[in-house]
Amino acid sequence: MPAEPTATERQPTSLASLTLLACAGWTLILSASLIWNLHNAERQAMDMAYAEARANLNKDMSLRRWATDHGGVYVPITPTQPSVPWLSHVPGRDVTTTDGRQLTLLNPASILRQTMDRYAAEYGIRGRITGLRYLNPGNAPDPWEKAELEAFTRGERTEVWSIAEIDGQPYLRYLRAMFMEPGCDKCHAILGYKEGDMRGATGLNLPLAPYYEQITRSRLYLGLSHGGIWLLGMFGIGLAWRVSYQRRVERMRTEAALHLYASVFENSGEGILITDRNNRIVAVNRALTQHTGFTLDELQGQDPRIMASGYTPRETYQALWAGLLERDFWQGELWDRRKDGGAYPKWTAISVIRNPAGDITHYIASFTDISERKAAEQRIEYLAHHDPLTGLHNRHSLENRLAQSLLDARRDNNRLAVMFIDLDRFKVINDTLGHHVGDRLLVEVAARLRTCVRESDIVARLGGDEFVVVLSRMDAGMDAALVAGKILRTLNQDYFIDDAIQHSGASIGIAVYPGDGDDQESLMKHADTAMYHAKEEGRNNFQFFTASMNAAASERMNLERDLRHALAENQLELYYQPQVRGADEGLCGMEALVRWNHPSRGLIPPNKFIPIAEECGLIEAIGSWVLEEACRQIEVWRSAGHSGLRMAVNLSAHQLRSPSLAEQVEAAIERYNLVAGELELEVTESAAMSDPQRAIGTLQALRSLGVELAIDDFGTGYSSLAYLKMLPIQTLKLDRAFVRDIEVDANDAAISAATLALAHSLGLKVVAEGVETAAQRDFLVAHGCDILQGYLYGRPEPARDWEKFWPQAKAPAL
Structure with a gap:
């Protein structure tokens, strides 16, 4: 796990x-x-006080002007409202109404004074009327008022504010200059004022206690709110610090x-590779690059x-991507390659990396080279x-x-x-010369057995000197005799072990499916029985489990042995069968057919x-002899005038x-002075179609020598018309199998007619084989067959027999 942070790391200085x-x-x-808001709150409170003072004073002045406009107001004289003594100089101060009531004049100043007194009693706002010269002694100014009135007189200002303590309470004192206006002279002219003079001031004292x-x-609220906000901010800073610290x-x-x-x-000892979401490599570790x-x-x-070897099956990759899509994980075996091209197996685990939204961002793969493990597994599997x-298959694998x-x-x-297969004399060699010699002999026997069979066949060792060979996909049971003979000849050859020559033959028993059994147990048992029969027959031979097959195998081996001497002893002979033109039945050629005159x-x-x-490898030698002899015969006949x-x-x-x-044919042509058209080589369509490209090349080389080319037994194989038209041939030979029943079988007649039409459309001549009756001849001639061959015109005979029938005249030209 990652180490815990140190104390210093937990409390970073920065x-x-x-x-x-x-x-x-x-x-x-x-x-x-807080300071600004406190100041602002105090200023706002005082602004409100100033506004209230001005509003009250404006109201008073409006009342005074109204009273002035009306020349004052007469009110009844009562004990509480006597005549105003300082208005005695005003004419008509006191009057008596018609109904006898006594009225006295209240001038604007008196009305305002009484209004101010009542307002002060009810609301605590005290009004003031004062002046430097006054009628009412109650309007005498105090020192502050006197100083301000003098300032007003000098024109320095027209109003003034001041905060003062009155009767122990704070008041806002407000004083505004008052000027002589029309109507004022009625009462105040006596004091020497004329219109427009500053004759005094009106003011009021506003209690400030409510505003304070x-x-x-406001101070309390602001203090509490700012304190709360400060605490909240400090909490936020602390929280931010904690979050930052934790982060x-x-x-x-x-x-x-x-x-x-x-x-x-x-x-890591494992190779690790990381790719992005598009499977492009973004990182690899040292182990991967080294490996x-x-x-x-x-x-x-x-x-x-880029590292794929090509050995991993496609199905593995399909399973890999399916696992990643379904489970975000896959593990399994892949085959990759190194930079030098060497392939190796690896056990790979791949995981999908997704972001919080669930989208794929990367793939990460780790792998281990399992070459050694695979080698060990393969070794174990091999030994099993x-x-x-x-190194041959063991009994378990054989089964x-x-x-x-x-x-x-x-x-x-x-x-x-x-x-x-059981080795002859092995026990003597093993017991006399030692197990190491016996083991080396067994190894050599195994190697020789492998050379005698096909890859698809099975070669196994049961133990000791017992071996089993299984031949698969055989067309005939007698094919086994050829392989058995080859095995005997191979195992009979000398063994060079420790600078000494050893000899050991073999006895072979053969059982053939399905005649000798249709299951493993019966076939193995019958082959073992046949092997013991081979031992009884003198060893170093093979025996079939079926007596008739033994006879056939013996016959085949005798023929093979005699055939090897036939060429050397001139036992082979060519027979010739004539070919005639369909148009006029004139002789145009001979086909050379090999025969074997066995001495017995x-x-x-x-x-x-x-x-x-063909099976024992003599066919090329025989074919060469036939070609050479046929070319020689052409020269002989030409010399004789034919x-x-x-x-x-x-x-x-x-x-x-x-x-x-091609070289062999060219040599024969030159040796016997053959001209173009005198030699025709026939190949079966199955031989030509087994490897069409190769056949085309060989036949073109022969054609360039002036040799005529024909496809023999046409229609009996598996020709491809696409390749057929590419072959440089001039003739098709219609097989005798179609000609034989041409009179009675509509299918054969249709096939023959179609073949003739096809050949002619391709520009080819047709030779019909096996023509034996006039009806066959007539049908073929009617359908345009070019050349006829068969018993109707002669059986195959030696050259000397044909020469007796030919006239000395020159044969018709082709």
Whole structure:
């Protein structure tokens, strides 16, 4: 976990200083605000007092002017309202009404005086009328009033304010200059004033106690409110300090954690890679760069697929993205590559990183190289299914693979052979020379067995000197005899062990599915039985579980043995069958057909020995002999005057695949002085279509030599018309299988007619094989067949027999 912050970190000096400065600043601001507001409250209160004083005085002056305008007011004389003594000089001061009432004149000053006195009694606001010269002694000015009246007289001002204490209470004293106006002279002219003179002043004393109380209340409210605001601000500053402190502590913790995580990221033994939301690399750690050889600069901004090896199955990537989308996590095995190109397996864990809103921001992947673990697992898996000495499949693996091969054979309707192989004389070698020699012999036997079979076949060691070979996808049970013979010949060769030559043959038992059993147990049991029969027959041979197959295998092996001597002993011979033009039945060519004159078996047809020749590797030698002999015969016939004949020679699939075929044909043409059109080479469509591109190249080379080219047995294979039209051929040979029933089978007739039409549309000639009846001939000629061949025109015969029938005249030209 990240370390706790120290005391110094918990109370950062800078943060504390800023907090104290904030407190001082806040206090100063609130203090200034309080002072200003207190002053403003006092000023507002006094402004209100001034306004009230002016309003009252204005009201008094309005009343006085009203009374002046009316010359005063007469009121009844009563004990409380006697005649005004200082108005005695005013004529008509006292009057008697008609009804006998005594009235006295109240001048404006008297009316105002009485109004002020009553207002003062009721509201505490005392009015004043004063002057330097006065009629009423009560209007005599006090010292302050006298000084201000003198200032008014001098014209310095017309009103004045003053705060004074009267009877122990604060008052606002307000004094305003009063000037002689029309109507004033009635009473005041006696004092020597004329209109426009400043004759005195009107004023009032306003109690300030209510306003001072308002100021006191304002001070209280302002103090309380500012104090509350100050406390609230101090609380906010404290809260802000605490939040800032906590954030700083949290930031320091986060920085410490980030430092720790960065250290873990950089120093982790696992490779770590981080990409952005678009799967572009943004960071990798040291372990990844060391392991892969890539640098951050080389990877940054790249898609992680830059390190993909191509060995990870597509389904794995699909599961990876599905896991990230559904669970935000995936782990599994990937195959990547290093910068040097080397591939390696790794166990990878990938997580999705999302922001608080739930959006993907990054992906983080960590991986461990599991090459050693995989190697160990593979080794364990290998040992579980293979023999540790020879590397062949063990009994357990044999059972599993044989079961699968049987399923395939049932599904595809193929045959399958199980060979039980036991080494001859192995016990003698092992006991005499030691186990190490025996082990090396077993290893060599295993290696030789592998060379005798296909990749799809199974080679296993059951233990000791017992081996099993399973041949899958066989067309015929007798195919196993060829492989068994090859195994015997291979195992009979010398073994060089410790500078000494050792010899060991083998006895082989063969059981064939489905004839000898349709399950593992029966096939293994019958192959074992057949192996013991081979031991009884003198060892170093193979035996089928079925007696008839043993006889057939023996026959095949004898033929193969004799065929190897046939070429050297001139037992092969060419027979020739004529080809005639469909238009006039004139002779135009011969087809060379090989026959084997066996010294004891007599004439052996090609369908007996040609497959054996192909399987044992003699077909190319035989094909070369046939080509050479046919070309020689052309020269012989030409020399005898039989020119203009075309010689058709069959090429095997092996010859067509030979890279030296064109050179061999060119040499024969030159050796026997053949001209263009005298030699035609026939290939089956199955041979040409097995590798069309290669066949096209070979046939074009032959065509450039002036050789005519034909497709034999057309219609019996799996031709592609797209490739057929690309082949440089001139002739199609209609197979005898379609010609045979052309008279009675509408399908064969339709196929033959269609083939002729197709060939002619492609600019090709057609040779019909197997023409034996006139009706067949007539049908073919009617559909434009170019050349006819069959028993109707002659069976295959040796050259000497044909020469007896030919006239000495030159054969018709092609």
